[in-house]
Amino acid sequence: MAMRRIYQELLNFQAEKYFVTSLYLTLLPQERAERPPGYRIRLKTMINQLKHWLADREMEPAVRESVENDFRQLEEFFAEPSNTLGNSSLPVRGMALFACSAKGLFKAVHLPYVERNTLVVDRTPYVRRLLAVETDFGVNLLTVFDHRDAYFYLVDIQGIREAESFRFTRDREVLPPGVHAVRTPSGLRAFHGMGERNVQMLKLHEQQQHLKHVASTILEIRRTHPFDRLLIAAPDDLASALPDYLHDYVRRVYTGRIQANDKTPLNELYERVLDRLIALDREQERAFVEELGSSAPDRVAIGLEPVLQAAQWGNIRVLLYDTDYSTSGYVFYPSGILGLTPEEAPPDTDHIWHMPDIVDTLIERALEQGAQVEPVQSAEGRSAIQGVSALLRYPMPAT
Template sequence: MNSLKEALGILLKEQYAPYLVSSLYLRLAPEDRTDRKYLRVFKDMVKAQRESLELRGLERDVINSAVEDFERMEEFLSKPENLENCGGIALFSCSAKKVFVPIKLPYTYRNRLMVAPDPLVREIAAIDEELGIIGVLLIDRKHVRFFLMDFEGIGEVSDFLEPLATRAHKFHSGGASLKGAQGTFRYSMPSRASAPNMVQHGIGEYRFHMRIQEEKHRLFKIANDALMEAWKENKFNKLVIGSIREDIREIENHLHPYLLNMLVGYVRINPSEATEHTVRNAVLELLWQKDREQEEELVNTLLDLEGKGLAVEGLSKVLEQLYMGNVKTLLVAENFERSGYFCPVSNIPVLEPKCPTEEEPYPVEDIVDEVIELALEERAVVEVIVREDLQKKFDGVGALLRWKI
């Protein structure tokens, strides 16, 4: 499979007229993979698109090319090995031009299948921007590992830290391999000698616990120093920390404010057993959980700002604001669908079969797909509300606005 840059290069250099490009975004979460549910979802979308194509007044060879696109997509999706290590897939096809490009995604906004004059790649760009570059620190008593993760994958930065080893007689920092903290610390056990008449085992126990505490804080400080060096080199914009230590959150007392502001959360993972695949899955699961936690805040913000003229809900009102470029954040209930029309010249979705210019709209099975695409074109943030109880609180779609109406 091509890299993201290569895939987009292939898609964007081609001239597709008079043919159309089929663009598919398909979610592949674990629940979607059960009994290959995603294939049933895809076939339902294909059925709706084939009916829509017949109503668009297209040339027969253009329709045949799109139908062949659907067949090629189904063939690709039928092979499980094509769908490994991703939370979603984007497929772009124009059979008449011999173009077929798959792109694995960490996630998708929702399932969408569209047929348009050009490949609809804005969602990929938006996801890439949202995800950014994530630094992942794994730490326990004997290991400190660092990974960099982005849209395309994850890789361990092998020269970030060598494993830290605790010895009964000293604490050492990792030597020359530790960037930013080379040879900084050396800890020696206190003398075994003591004053006369002292209880030896009591002092030893006290010193043992103090040594453990000091060792922990020095380890956390070393990790912070090395993280700062890594940030200077790679400029990651999110930080995730993984550990099986019960006291791992105490590392926040040592993190630089820059790093603390980037901290997304923690994942429970054993550094000595972690692989790139398990780390990536754990981080994506954490991000998914964080999105679910933010849903309630987003919906409450929508309802609060609606009375102040800074938000609207309902498809017609949201479309009105999209036409003016006044949507900052688009909220879409995951299960909301509505039929409508699309104006192919002005590239806007409408609820009634009437375009603002002299052009003939064609019907679409689900206008919400086109609403999302228009929002992405206007650089709005798209938030899909998954929780069913929150979906009932607003009218299918809502928008936080850029300026007051």
């Protein structure tokens, strides 16, 4: 897949003595109509803030020139609106860009969303959030059906594509006992003596057969194209009945409904799936915050300092962070250990890099260690995590 290929290229990139500029930028739909677009103003502010920060840092002239050229390339890229448009009019609510002008690196990646605006200059590209977005988005099966037709779409970070479709109508059907009728393409043809009760039995039978067909198709698709979640769009009576027809294997990944029908354009289907996934993420956020409050003290780290200690031990299972929280810190090379003061540098340190926002580096480090990273946006959640918190893999004594 294209995302995995770009991820691997960036992961293997060697900047040598130079720095890599990594940018994650939200592109809100309402900002595109503004002049200039709101995301360009936000980017310019981020660049100016980082320029002031870097002005006080010691850097070789060639290294500084490379970083300044990175900033220029970023602004030129977003000056062209077409660069922010996705394929097939699919929604792009965020972008990731990576640049190292001195080494000829410039990569731009369209994303369905970005949780936290980030502009960072460091020895390596902050690339692991790319893979995290792809993993969190996953592969989703969207089933859009009514009383006659059914359409099945696979939706992932790359786009949306039809996997299967069918129509229920056939020339002749086997009806339940006691129902004397034939359904033809021109409509229902009744035999002598057919009454209202038989019509209702026929409708119920047709619905049951249709739901069985939908459920069996979903199961077959799961066998050939494994998916992480099942979403449906259907009239209320069908939507409420379908879960009873699903195989247990499929029912476990059923995650609810969206509002759509067979006339909804593909790009709108994608947008509504994305909105549903974001809502599910907010539900997961609440569950993690509740777990943080109910866990034993030695199974959580609350606040930046204990979380940095947990990261040093590779002990973060879930990192919870306030999307608006930032504070400066240090990266000690070659160990890569993070700290809040220069005095925390380990004995083998040969270079200390002062970061304007150590939280971005912490997120990258947690992902590198295989942790799940969860942004926290609710007021009560932000109060509970105190900037950043973590659910731990194993007990860690308080320091």
